[in-house]
Amino acid sequence: MAEPVFERLCLVGIGLIGSSIARVARKRADLARTVVATARRPETLARVRELGIVDVVEDDPCKAVEGCDAVILCVPVGAYAGVMAQIAPHLAPGCVLSDVGSTKGSVVRDLSPLLPPGVHLVPAHPMAGTEHSGPDAGFAELFDGRYCIVTPLPGSDAAAVEKVREFWRRCGSMIETLDPATHDRVVAIVSHLPHLIAFTICGTADDLAEETKEAVMKFAASGFRDFTRIAASDVDMWRDVFLNNREALLEMLARFSEDAHALGRAVRYGQAEFIEDRIRRGRKIRRELIERKQA
Amino acid sequence: MAEPVFERLCLVGIGLIGSSIARVARKRADLARTVVATARRPETLARVRELGIVDVVEDDPCKAVEGCDAVILCVPVGAYAGVMAQIAPHLAPGCVLSDVGSTKGSVVRDLSPLLPPGVHLVPAHPMAGTEHSGPDAGFAELFDGRYCIVTPLPGSDAAAVEKVREFWRRCGSMIETLDPATHDRVVAIVSHLPHLIAFTICGTADDLAEETKEAVMKFAASGFRDFTRIAASDVDMWRDVFLNNREALLEMLARFSEDAHALGRAVRYGQAEFIEDRIRRGRKIRRELIERKQA
Structure with missing residues (x-):
């Protein structure tokens, strides 16, 4: 049995991703010896206590991160700057600070300026959800076979990155390893733009005249x-995500818009x-995905 | 055992949809007593003979429709006018002429002018694929539990529509029954625009710089x-479909474009x-679909 990667891991935020990490740690002992969870809302913490998926539930984020050799931010990326202002003075020297956000340039922007000396920032993005x-909503199998993109910074501590x-x-x-800027462009096209489009087309349908809308719902299959x-x-x-990968x-x-109008x-x-020609290109991309066993 | 709906049914075009109809007719005897298939390409007809999914394979569409009490066009909608010019003089009086196209205004436009007296045009659109x-590619279960939109014209023969x-x-x-214009607007938003968007975003991704494209393929999951x-x-x-529901x-x-830019x-x-607000509207539509058991 391998040693745990971390002795004491703090999950700041414990929604779908955070609680899935907690469940993996419950399932296999070589992830983290002790898991601490903190969250902004008391209801969330109460529910995590009920679920019994972590070792320590702590409502004060400053206390939660104390003595941890790893802290993973699992809150929406827009909350990072505020959380970091709170926890930074309490991060132990040698601690690995990571996250699970879908944007990485913003993480570097928001966390780097407050990073205490000796704390290692290694942003990561598990592409699962x-x-x-x-x-x-979390479950231990969420990350199985999915990519996790690690985006170390120039000069990141090699041992922390490997951990x-x-x-x-x-x-x-x-x-996979990418620099933050490439990461942000790639997820913009494979994930963020498709979401923007999906939200938009639902709104467009919602705006259609009542009679058509009824039919829209009926035939949306x-x-x-x-x-x-x-x-x-x-x-x-x-x-x-939208605001932080602007x-x-x-x-x-x-x-996309130029191409759609063309x-x-x-x-x-x-x-x-x-x-x-446009339809054929769609089919070509699909075939490539199938060949890569991604479809 | 009910009588077959039709005595002699001709499928003009026998791809995914046409061959699925043929397979349903093989499975249950109350659909059509005899099924005739015709198609433009000799390879398709040879394959249909091999598959043994219809009673008669006929390479001349004029002969194929002769003596049929039902003809269903299962070719791309852009081919309707040409096919109709060929077969119209050979349609038997009392014959029901239908189709499976995804656009209905164009069907009325292309078929009505050539419709012989006593032939009943009843366009339909099985929303399956x-x-x-x-x-x-066809299979007998393709239409199970899916909507089929019938778009009769004012003055359509009631018995033909019911058949x-x-x-x-x-x-x-x-x-479900809709008028052709409402049908075309509804499928434009629930099906045609999503396809246009999907073809487009694949092309947009394909155009990205080589380095990013490689990553795009990798993370497209x-x-x-x-x-x-x-x-x-x-x-x-x-x-x-695009050209005929312009x-x-x-x-x-x-x-959609206005909304996406907003x-x-x-x-x-x-x-x-x-x-x-936009994200919430997406969720609302999703919930409505789930309540309707369409999601």
């Missing part, structure tokens, strides 16, 4: 249904070949 | 994957409340 949220990698490997993830699944995601999390998201929205124009003017 | 195509309804009921579908599933659909079919599709693209603008200017 469901449309559900809260401590009841974070090993931590996620033991959670079942496949580890085709293409639309897939879009609404991802549109059911957590409000606070996605608001923060540049990359707006760039991808602009590119296709719309081809439809207007009956340019069959242009339309066929 | 997969991303696969061709006679091997088409009963035909689809026996295929397992839930029957999140939101993007759902989009690529529908982007894998048949080229000819979707080109024709007005409704461009209207929905314009509405959300993009809120991201740019950090308008958290506006963003939250």
Whole structure:
């Protein structure tokens, strides 16, 4: 049996992702010897106590992180700066500070300035999730076979980076390493823009005249249904993701928008070949995903 | 055992939908006593002979429809006018002419002018499909529990309309009736626009710089994957759908585009409340679908 990666791990925030980490740690003893959880809302902490998925529940984040050799932020990325201002003075020297946020440039921006000397910042992004949220939504298998992107900074402590990698490997993830800027562009197109589109098309449908809307709901089983699944995601999390990956998201929205209008124009003017070419590219991408066993 | 709805049914085109109808007719004897299939490509007809899923395979569409009391067009909607010009003189008086196309205004436009007296046009749209195509892709359960929208015209023969309804009921579908224009607007938002978006975002990803594209493929498992599933659909079919539902599709693209840019603008200017409102509307639509057991 391997030694635990961390002796005392603090999860700051314990929703879908945090509570899934806690459940992995319950299942296998080599992740963290002791797991501490803290959260802003007393109801969440009460529920975590009931669920019995961590060793220590602590309502004061400053006390929660004290003496920990690892702290993982599992709150919406918009809350990072505020949380860091609270906990920074209480982080132990040598502590590994990581997170699970879907944006990484903003994490570096918000956490680096307050980082105490000797504390190692190693941001990470487990690419896993469901449309559900809260401590009841988590499960130990959430990260199985999913990518976790680790985005170390130039000069990051190599041992700390390897600990974070090993931590996620033991959670079942496949580890990849990217710089924060590339990470943010990639997730903007594969995840953030699809979510923006899904939220939007639901709103567009909602705005249709009452008679049509009724029919829309009735017949939504085709293409639309897939879009609404991802549109059911957590409000606070996605608001923060959009606001904290603004540049990359707006760039991808602009590119997409140009392309959508080019296709719309081809439809207007009956340019069959242009339309066929676009459809073929969609099929090509799909085939690539199938070959990579990602579809 | 009920009498068959039709004595002699001709399927003009026998891809995913046509071959699924043929398979239902093989499975239950009360759909059509004899099924005739015709198609443009000799390879398709050869394959249908091998599969043994119809009673008669006929390469001349004019001969195929002769003596039939029902003809269902199962070719891409862009081919309807050409097919109709060929078969119209050979349609028997009293014959029910129907189809399975995803656009209905264009069907009325293309078929009505050539309709011989005594032939009953009853357009229909089974809302079922997969991303696969061709006679091997069909299966008898394709229509089970899915909606079939029947769009009779003012003055349509009531007995003919009821036959088409009963035909689809026996295929397992839930029957709904809409006028062609409402049908076209509804499918534009629930199906055609989502497909246009899916084709587009795949192309946008494909255009990204090589380095990012590689990462895009690797991490496409999140939101993007759902989009690529529908982007894998048949080229000819979707080109024709877009071109033949132009007005409704461009209207929905314009509405969606305004909404997407409004959300993009809120991201740019950090308008958290506006963003939250849009996300909540997505969740609301999702909940409505779940309540209707459509999700």
